[in-house]
Amino acid sequence: MRFATAAPALAVHAAWRIHGAGRLAVTALAGVSLEVWPGELVAVMGPSGSGKSTLLNLAGGLDQPTRGDVRIMGTSTVGRRPAALAQLRRRHLGLVFQELNLVGSLTALENVALPRELDGVPVRTARREAGEALEAVGLGHRADRFPARLSGGEQQRVAIARALVGGRRLVLADEPTGALDTSTGDEVLRLIRERCDTGAAALVVTHNPRHAAWADRVVFLRDGREATRSDYGAEPFGAARPADRAAPADGRGLSAPTAGGTLGAPGVEGPARGSGELPLAGLAAALEAPR
Ligand SMILES: Nc1ncnc2c1ncn2[C@@H]1O[C@H](COP(=O)(O)OP(=O)(O)O)[C@@H](O)[C@H]1O
Ligand SMILES: [Mg+2]
Numbered sequence: 001m002r003f004a005t006a007a008p009a010l011a012v013h014a015a016w017r018i019h020g021a022g023r024l025a026v027t028a029l030a031g032v033s034l035e036v037w038p039g040e041l042v043a044v045m046g047p048s049g050s051g052k053s054t055l056l057n058l059a060g061g062l063d064q065p066t067r068g069d070v071r072i073m074g075t076s077t078v079g080r081r082p083a084a085l086a087q088l089r090r091r092h093l094g095l096v097f098q099e100l101n102l103v104g105s106l107t108a109l110e111n112v113a114l115p116r117e118l119d120g121v122p123v124r125t126a127r128r129e130a131g132e133a134l135e136a137v138g139l140g141h142r143a144d145r146f147p148a149r150l151s152g153g154e155q156q157r158v159a160i161a162r163a164l165v166g167g168r169r170l171v172l173a174d175e176p177t178g179a180l181d182t183s184t185g186d187e188v189l190r191l192i193r194e195r196c197d198t199g200a201a202a203l204v205v206t207h208n209p210r211h212a213a214w215a216d217r218v219v220f221l222r223d224g225r226e227a228t229r230s231d232y233g234a235e236p237f238g239a240a241r242p243a244d245r246a247a248p249a250d251g252r253g254l255s256a257p258t259a260g261g262t263l264g265a266p267g268v269e270g271p272a273r274g275s276g277e278l279p280l281a282g283l284a285a286a287l288e289a290p291r
Contacts, residue, residue, distance in 0.1 A: 002216070003039035007074045009092075009170040009201035010036040010059055015068035017054050017224075028054040030224040031068070036203050038169065041196040043212040044205045046221035052205045055221065056174045059203055060095055061085040072170060090119040094163030094200075096173035102147040102155055102162075108134060109143040112162045121166070133161035137191055153184035160188055164195055171195060171202040177211065189214055 017029040029051045036042045044052050057063040058070050061077040070077045073092050077085060089095070102111045112130035117123060134143050137157040147155050156176065163171055171192055177185030189211045192202050196216075204215070212218050220227040 002037045003199050005038050008035040008037045008071075009073055010034075010203060011069075011071040012055070012059060013069040013071075015055075015058055015065040015070055017051075017058060017063065018066040027224050029058070029065070032221070032224070032226055033068075034219055034226075036170070036201040038199050038201050039196055040217070041193055041202045041204065041215045043215035043218045044203060044221060045207065045212055045218055046227065050221040051224040052221055053174055054224070056097070056172050056203065056205060059170075060093055060097075060172050061089055090115060092169045094165075094168035094171040096159055096163045096171070096176045098174055098178070102158055104147050107144050107146055108139060108150065108154075108158045108161075111147070111158055112165050115162060116166050119166070129165050130161070133165040134158070136164070137161045138187075153180050153187075156180055156184065156188060157191075160191055164191070164200075167200075169200055171200055171204075173202065173204040175205050175207065177206065177208060185211070 012032060012034050014031050014033050015029055016027070016031055019026040019028060032051070032055060034042065044055060046052055054063070058065055058077075059072070061070070061072055061080070064070075064078060072088055075088055077088070080088075102108075103114070106114065109127060109130050112133050113123070113126040116126035116129055121129070131140065131143060134140050137160055139154060139157050139161065142150060142154060142158075147158070150158065160176065163173070173192065176192070177188050180188065185208065189204075189206075192204060193214050196202050204211070206212055
């Protein structure tokens with residue numbers, strides 16, 4: 001369901017991302033446009049190397065488009081200074097990226113509180129919010145555990161809590177369930193869906209057609225472009241969708257497909273890597289500065 005707001009949470013307009021120059025240039029994204037409005041969950045699917053992570057990095061202000069525009073909560077990331085981008089991210093964005101793992105020397109609670117503390121929220125408040133976010137993902141009883149003493153699924157849920165803490169308005173997730181078992185993966189998607197149903201916007205890369213079916217829209221990428229529905233066949237997601245989940249009525253988003261594509265699109269890549277660990281400085285840097 002799309003909420004009645006003046007502006008999309010995320011607007012990507014004719015965005016290109018070209019690495020390098022001349023004969024060695026690699027086009028990672030070739031003129032993609034899409035909008036994600038408050039209340040919407042938009043899934044991104046496509047084969048390995050099709051530009052999904054590039055799109056997410058642009059959407060998170062972690063990378064800049066070579067051409068085109070990216071607006072987060074109405075503010076363009078183009079030409080913006082790193083400090084301003086970091087502030088934009090901390091204030092509005094929840095990032096669930098494979099590379100952005102938990103800090104091993106911090107407890108679950110401290111991991112979730114960290115982005116809020118970096119944002120200047122008083123420690124006591126940040127920890128209360130973190131406790132609530134952990135409760136919301138069913139991990140209240142694990143708040144004092146260090147990541148090494150949590151299961152893979154629990155670690156992922158801590159990362160989700162960290163992305164949702166403080167009521168972030170735009171959630172970006174790059175294969176958040178790739179390393180999880182079915183029920184934990186479902187739980188993670190359900191949490192993101194719930195946040196969208198209460199007004200957040202989310203852009204989620206997934207290879208799981210069932211999860212894509214919970215999205216309001218699916219954007220298919222191939223070779224850095226939005227693929228047409230026919231590239232993937234004709235079977236619509238509609239049948240697999242929860243009955244209470246209506247597609248946006250007016251199709252105001254710039255991206256074309258409305259819940260299009262097939263179940264089991266061909267050529268999608270395998271499961272994501274397992275979780276590693278970043279030192280505190282690495283995580284802080286990732287939260288603070290574009291890569
Ligand atoms: N830093 C980079 N330098 C050169 N090429 C890159 C870089 N990052 C990504 N690419 C290329 O851009 C394309 C899209 O990559 P990516 O967005 O990671 O795809 P996906 O997430 O869909 O697997 C790939 O061909 C990849 O090799
Ligand atoms: Mg990727």
